[in-house]
Amino acid sequence: MQKIDKSILSKVIKPRNPISYKGNYGRILIIAGSLHFGGAAILSSSAAVYSGAGLVTVATTPEKFVSLNTRIPEAMTIDYHNIMETLNSIRQSNVIVIGPGLGTSELTQSLINMVTENTTKDQTIIFDASALTEIAEKNISLTQISAHVILTPHQGEWQRLSKLEIADQSTENNLQSIQEIAPDSLLIVKKHLSEIYYNNKVEQISAGNPGMATGGMGDTLTGIIAAFVGQFGFSKNTVSAALFLHSFIADKIYKKNYVVLPEELINEIPSTMKKITTKSSK
Amino acid sequence: MQKIDKSILSKVIKPRNPISYKGNYGRILIIAGSLHFGGAAILSSSAAVYSGAGLVTVATTPEKFVSLNTRIPEAMTIDYHNIMETLNSIRQSNVIVIGPGLGTSELTQSLINMVTENTTKDQTIIFDASALTEIAEKNISLTQISAHVILTPHQGEWQRLSKLEIADQSTENNLQSIQEIAPDSLLIVKKHLSEIYYNNKVEQISAGNPGMATGGMGDTLTGIIAAFVGQFGFSKNTVSAALFLHSFIADKIYKKNYVVLPEELINEIPSTMKKITTKSSK
Amino acid sequence: MQKIDKSILSKVIKPRNPISYKGNYGRILIIAGSLHFGGAAILSSSAAVYSGAGLVTVATTPEKFVSLNTRIPEAMTIDYHNIMETLNSIRQSNVIVIGPGLGTSELTQSLINMVTENTTKDQTIIFDASALTEIAEKNISLTQISAHVILTPHQGEWQRLSKLEIADQSTENNLQSIQEIAPDSLLIVKKHLSEIYYNNKVEQISAGNPGMATGGMGDTLTGIIAAFVGQFGFSKNTVSAALFLHSFIADKIYKKNYVVLPEELINEIPSTMKKITTKSSK
């Protein structure tokens, strides 16, 4: 199995064009959060902003606006109960994340449908967390989506989606399963040494540590992927670089800390990305 | 009386298994907070997250969701007025903390009963702060609990529980009293040089300072204990290590600060725990 | 075209008179924020406070009071739906900012009218963001305003105001257009190497970078301009210094970070301003 190593970072993260504007760096919509899960939307949107996304909007329940505004004033907020606004925002965004802290509910189902039915081939949808569980439970089909699709299950979520027990999640089985579920999609199976499945191939990350076994780590990764696709375009390399950066920073933090806290990881993104462009431009 | 010293830390805090997941590091439920005491839940849950707990849920009053989400987005929140959700969460958790900032009320009493009646011997309950006062005032019996029990009173709370005046809180009297109140439980009496009572024995901590005499210090300790039991399992050593770590970090901060603020103590936990595993693994 | 360089900073930013009070450093009113855009008011008012404004009041919707109080306790808050209070605050302020995150609505229009009709020649109005779009959409006249006027559009907003396509926004066309729209006003066109138009002349800033292409950068600039006019009086030099300081700090941050986050820029203002007065006083 091919390994993803540090060289992916300088292949993807490029110095910015001096003459450029917010619009050049992606419009990201993050559909996330519910009454009990307020932090997921904060961590996802913070990770997207700190990773360089041009414009970040969070569609969530209004009870979460105050904590979002307080923690990440750079992000805008809309109410996902408002169909017209949510639909407008879906259509205007380059990347749509759906799932972090969303919970499973009829609302989640209808938001998934709204996203899948109102996006085109120039857009990217990232299904994460609760959205993956909802898709599994309601047997929502992912085969008719025009947009690029990224799925980011951990092993338990992948079991629900693929019906493969964790012990049976071999690369062959996973390749076959994703072909049936969403043939053109990019799949990340998050675990010790996460794997990326795309175009009938699989690659494995060579970074990561057990200090990352903490709440909010997945939400943070999703925000980084969204920002990277918004800035560097959808491709396997773009997603691989996002996945690697997340673990690369976590490994640096883990050297000095027993646990890797999402907030600390997020704070390190801008300087780590800069170092990569500075080295690679020499 | 046997002393608890720094050696307890490396006995308990072990390097993490590279192949491990959030579920391996404990599901912690913290039943805490009320209208007037919003900070206690923030400090307890932050301490638990920063000490490495895998999944932390706070059951509190919904008015406190915003400040919790803002301060500690890694934690989930549920409404403790919702009986079914609270019950589900109690049953799914490895460690249940009850008391910080909860206040004394009929609700507190019914939450204590819900916890004691719906836990089994594989779980640990930590009774703290308001829960201890409620137990004393309402004469709630602690003798029929299946779960492991930890009690964390300061001297005033212990007086209410044991009916022993502070001057009469000798180790002999304390040992006899805890035998009557909750014979199999682990008791911490918090004071200058705190003591741990368990299995008819007593040990004393050899750390701590008067800069810790500030609001929120106890809530912080409780969060550390919960995370440690969640990760390292219930035992006297686990609790001793949590108690010692709390004072050990506080002593380091006190060298440069007139008061030891809970927020600063919490921030120091991940790096202090790491140093212990790095030294002990050499 | 004349360049604005670092020398502008020490011309404008002067050491403070030892005998002076909050009232000497400007009363700033920032009319900003709406349900979906809560962060803009936070960033504008924080930038104003950190730039040395004496007294900062934010007129906004009450749903945003909590996040404002939490992030920038130094600022006061009023409800812009309360006409009497807003009118009082407009009349008592030296500088009125209107627009960041305000959205376009009838309320925005009526607030713009309230500001233009209730200010005198000793005051300064800064029209920003949503206010500029509202002015363009509703053809609100800016030719009868007694107060000093500053307009801070980016190229897209300037297109809406001037009806000049971005490709046609030459200095000649811009000069002619601002003469028609608001002849005595000071215009900043924000872009790669922003330009200041005033008194039929144009100058260009020689600082800035593409890491500034992130949400909230404009709100931050507006807050700095407001604080500078409040402290150093309305003049082209005052506004040029504010514009330059914003990009100057951003360039310093960009050396070590892939994106320049508003929060980090704001934190650097007090020390950067101090360095300028320390050098210039030698």
Place this chain on the structure above:
Amino acid sequence: MQKIDKSILSKVIKPRNPISYKGNYGRILIIAGSLHFGGAAILSSSAAVYSGAGLVTVATTPEKFVSLNTRIPEAMTIDYHNIMETLNSIRQSNVIVIGPGLGTSELTQSLINMVTENTTKDQTIIFDASALTEIAEKNISLTQISAHVILTPHQGEWQRLSKLEIADQSTENNLQSIQEIAPDSLLIVKKHLSEIYYNNKVEQISAGNPGMATGGMGDTLTGIIAAFVGQFGFSKNTVSAALFLHSFIADKIYKKNYVVLPEELINEIPSTMKKITTKSSK
């Protein structure tokens, strides 16, 4: 006029007794905040906690609980509209601050009366900000109060209280005026080189700078004074030390910053206090 210099700090700030508890360091009640002024309560209570106060409670309007909990989880909160709770808290506190951000209203007047009528000679009341304006406007008498009284007006507030124009605020006039208004009280007139009047004598502080001319500076001072009286007892020296510490830290910050922000000043309190006890104990 006698000068207050750095030597006052080590006279007052003493190393803590190893065997001591939260109750030994004062119960502080801060009656503060209103809909438009949410930050004052945050800054006052933060300053009190960071200065070592044992237990800090804020009586405010419930809309401000969330921002208080978020910013300073160490403090408790009560609703000042609840007469019984407020009265209980007044009676149980060693120090009662009334005024920061309270606004002038009938509620403010009734809270002032509640405080003056329900305190005894072992307690200290600090009248600040809005409370001083309310006292001046409603001619509330301060001559029949049993508790120690501290008044902390700036020159404008002192003018309202004393009817002395700022130009006429000579030490002789001030001494005479405070004799009439509140003969046994301690008066601080805040200005460039603030003055303390007590027992028919006056002293002047030899510290401070114009970077302190920013919102929230007064609220911060009040919190420090409250914590100092709570820990070290009411005396002219105690208040002088609090006043000096505030300006002393501000002067240190001002060396590197154009403005002195309250949040930064508050963060420096614990380490500055520690340095004083370390030096003085050698």
